[in-house]
Amino acid sequence: MDTSREGLQSFVRPHLTEERFEHTVRVTQTAHELAEIYGGDSEKIEVAGMLHDYAKYRPEQEMARWIEESVDLSKDLLSYSPVLWHGPVGVKMIEKEWGALSKDVKTAIASHTTGNAHMSLYDKIIFLADYIEPGRSFPGVEETRELADRNLDEACLFALDNTIRFLMKKKQTIYPDTFHAYNALQRLQEEQNE
Numbered sequence: 498m499d500t501s502r503e504g505l506q507s508f509v510r511p512h513l514t515e516e517r518f519e520h521t522v523r524v525t526q527t528a529h530e531l532a533e534i535y536g537g538d539s540e541k542i543e544v545a546g547m548l549h550d551y552a553k554y555r556p557e558q559e560m561a562r563w564i565e566e567s568v569d570l571s572k573d574l575l576s577y578s579p580v581l582w583h584g585p586v587g588v589k590m591i592e593k594e595w596g597a598l599s600k601d602v603k604t605a606i607a608s609h610t611t612g613n614a615h616m617s618l619y620d621k622i623i624f625l626a627d628y629i630e631p632g633r634s635f636p637g638v639e640e641t642r643e644l645a646d647r648n649l650d651e652a653c654l655f656a657l658d659n660t661i662r663f664l665m666k667k668k669q670t671i672y673p674d675t676f677h678a679y680n681a682l683q684r685l686q687e688e689q690n691e
């Protein structure tokens with residue numbers, strides 16, 4: 498297993514569009530910048546960043562099969578948008594097609610779109626890097642970037658809040674892990690303000 502930039506690139510690149518590959522490189526760069534402020538092992542950041550969208554373009558049927566057949570993937574996912582599947586399914590595919598991943602890398606890839614109830618440092622860094630990488634432009638991204646320079650938890654909370662509002666405005670269903678992530682970070686904020 499080659500965790501150098503070149504090794505990761507040659508593994509992931511054939512599975513992504515050029516645009517998605519460039520996004521991947523920007524996410525990884527942003528994640529390294531966040532890790533410089535908040536800590537984190539740079540090899541884990543590199544692997545999670547470069548591989549987070551590995552399964553993005555896999556056929557929906559193939560991803561659905563993985564969810565049905567993997568004991569540790571929540572069947573709940575099948576009732577929500579397929580855009581949410583590539584994180585958790587990506588972990589399974591990477592481990593089959595590349596090699597074993599550390600727990601930190603696995604949960605960071607699995608929850609990069611939705612967040613989760615117990616977000617680790619790596620989960621937060623990859624989630625946030627995906628949200629604020631320099632190619633992103635949507636209402637709230639600039640404020641999230643400013644928060645990301647100062648407070649990782651506040652920045653993630655702001656991004657989760659913004660995502661929930663965005664999805665509600667579009668009258669879309671919302672995968673519960675995003676609410677669990679929001680609640681956990683909101684509680685933390687309340688405790689810190691006491």
Ligand SMILES: Nc1ncnc2c1ncn2[C@@H]1O[C@H](COP(=O)(O)OP(=O)(O)O)[C@@H](O)[C@H]1O
Binds near residue numbers: 609664676
């Ligand atoms: N909990 C959720 N439930 C439903 N959709 C969600 C949830 N969290 C994020 N999304 C949506 O999933 C979509 C895909 O996100 P992402 O994996 O970051 O893809 P991309 O990199 O193409 O933006 C986004 O439009 C986002 O709003």
